[in-house]
Amino acid sequence: MKVVFESDVLEVERAWNHLDLIISTIAEGQHEWLIEDADVIENSPWITADAGGRAGRRNLEVLAKSYTSQAYPRTTKLHQKRVSVTLAPKQGDRQQLTPEHAWIALKAPAFVVVENAESDGGFIIAMMMAWKRADLLDAIQHGWLEFAHLGGVGEVAKVLRRLLRKTVGPIRVHVLSDSDQRYPGELTNTIRKVSASCTSEGVPYTVLRKRSIENYLPVELLPKRCNCNSIRYPVRGATGSLRHEARVSVWQARSVDCGMPSRVVQYSAAPPPAGPMRRLRRLRRDGISETGL
Numbered sequence: 001m002k003v004v005f006e007s008d009v010l011e012v013e014r015a016w017n018h019l020d021l022i023i024s025t026i027a028e029g030q031h032e033w034l035i036e037d038a039d040v041i042e043n044s045p046w047i048t049a050d051a052g053g054r055a056g057r058r059n060l061e062v063l064a065k066s067y068t069s070q071a072y073p074r075t076t077k078l079h080q081k082r083v084s085v086t087l088a089p090k091q092g093d094r095q096q097l098t099p100e101h102a103w104i105a106l107k108a109p110a111f112v113v114v115e116n117a118e119s120d121g122g123f124i125i126a127m128m129m130a131w132k133r134a135d136l137l138d139a140i141q142h143g144w145l146e147f148a149h150l151g152g153v154g155e156v157a158k159v160l161r162r163l164l165r166k167t168v169g170p171i172r173v174h175v176l177s178d179s180d181q182r183y184p185g186e187l188t189n190t191i192r193k194v195s196a197s198c199t200s201e202g203v204p205y206t207v208l209r210k211r212s213i214e215n216y217l218p219v220e221l222l223p224k225r226c227n228c229n230s231i232r233y234p235v236r237g238a239t240g241s242l243r244h245e246a247r248v249s250v251w252q253a254r255s256v257d258c259g260m261p262s263r264v265v266q267y268s269a270a271p272p273p274a275g276p277m278r279r280l281r282r283l284r285r286d287g288i289s290e291t292g293l
Contacts, residue, residue: 001106001170002034002079006086009099010044015087018099019046020055022085023062025106030144032079033066076135081170097169105169110139113148113159113175120176120213121147130218150175153190156197164201175205178212 003022009015026033041047041063050056082095083105089096097105114120124147128136139145150159156175163173175198180190191207198205210216 001172002032002082003102003106004034004036004082004084005041006084007040007044008087009085010041010046012087013045013049015099016046016049018103019085020059021103022099022106023059026066027058027062028142029138030142031106032069033062034082035063035067035070038063038067078135078139081172083169094168094170101168105167108167108172109144109146110172111146111148111163111174113150113163113173114213115150115178117147117149123213124176127216127218148173150177153177153193156194157201160197160201160203164203171203173203175203176213177205177207179208179210181211184209 003026005019009019022031023033025031035041042060047056047059047063051060083102084096085099085102086096087098089098089101112121112124114124125137125140127133128140136145148159148163150156160173160175164171167173175194177190177194179186180188182188194205194207208216
């Protein structure tokens with residue numbers, strides 16, 4: 001998030017300890033310091049009272065680095081939300097927090113809520129690796145971004161309320177859900193439940209237009225020549241963290257270059273591991289429907 005220090009917190013000593021703690025999250029890269037007037041902060045009692053001390057020197061270094069970085073174009077879409085740190089926050093305004101509550105909010109992770117935190121989360125991480133999204137991978141590695149397990153669609157509201165109770169400040173929870181559509185435009189029970197629950201709790205959400213998240217595997221990431229003996233790692237190692245269910249969908253997308261139809265077979269439960277040709281024969285025998293990628 002972008003952090004703004006209002007002038008009142010710079011004047012009162014009892015707020016300074018939490019300001020120093022907040023600066024540590026900015027120095028580590030978890031958040032950004034939005035500076036409107038660097039001179040006001042540099043000459044404030046918060047800085048001048050400890051200008052020669054360790055915390056004071058670090059605060060000045062972070063101030064200079066943050067102020068300079070604001071002059072350059074942004075290279076990431078992170079840090080879109082804003083929180084103001086003040087001694088007199090407006091009642092009910094999640095964007096204004098006291099120094100203590102701001103520290104609690106800023107040290108907490110953001111959450112992406114998916115149906116299965118292990119398999120869906122693994123697929124998302126694989127795509128981050130493949131597209132070299134170092135900023136997102138760094139956030140996951142440091143625990144600043146976590147995947148939360150949604151479970152069934154009937155649990156959406158309950159899971160969201162539990163996550164929101166654990167956090168203060170701006171809502172940093174986003175739900176990412178499969179549509180479970182059998183054909184384009186179908187209004188499934190999943191779509192209705194996720195939309196209603198997220199709207200009720202005020203949580204942003206995304207329902208995928210395609211049936212499931214594995215259908216979004218970019219063809220550009222697949223090897224030029226199919227090696228059916230390497231179906232566990234078809235994106236050159238990027239999907240090593242995925243469970244079998246996700247790996248199967250990746251192999252099916254690879255069928256574009258195997259002389260098979262350029263389609264992705266979709267099903268509700270993954271078949272057990274088997275040779276590629278046996279798997280294809282089984283799917284055809286069972287009459288599983290196909291849809292375009």
